[in-house]
Amino acid sequence: DARVTQTPRHKVTEMGQEVTMRCQPILGHNTVFWYRQTMMQGLELLAYFRNRAPLDDSGMPKDRFSAEMPDATLATLKIQPSEPRDSAVYFCASGLQGEKLFFGSGTQLSVL
């Protein structure tokens, strides 16, 4: 049963530290999404890729967040420097040609 894999599952770090979250999309899927889940905002779209090319990262704070797909099997979301307000659950999802999304288990980030 193919699944989207996210690492790490949990991350606790101190303010100012760099955080890198990784995602392995389902093999063959050509769209990859990063979402942030908070109580107040729900699921916010941070960035998404199609065929590894970034299509939209307007939801991301550009000064500290960056998203890349170095190859078809890996997507990364980096925060540098991290701040307490970045504490949230970060989800990766993948899909094929805009069909339904398959979500990972998420990375729960706590920035102290």
Added chain:
Amino acid sequence: AQRVTQPEKLLSVFKGAPVELKCNYSYSGSPELFWYVQYSRQRLQLLLRHISRESIKGFTADLNKGETSFHLKKPFAQEEDSAMYYCALKASGTYKYIFGTGTRLKVLA
């Protein structure tokens, strides 16, 4: 700009009672609408999509373009329906999915 609004953060109903989770959207074009669900300790997963017009686990949703709504309904709630429900919109011709803030449904025994 596309926007999805779910006005209720929490909805509590008794088992056997009807359920309606509200979703309104803002989009000038022809949208595709979805409901995703996250059960406790499980991944977010697709519940249903408007173009398939199917009923999943007894849930249905009708796209009302006049009211720009896509409310999720079930005539008789079950305890296992307790979960977080997200309404989502995909703009036509794009791969961009916009989600609402979510509604937590609690079905009480």
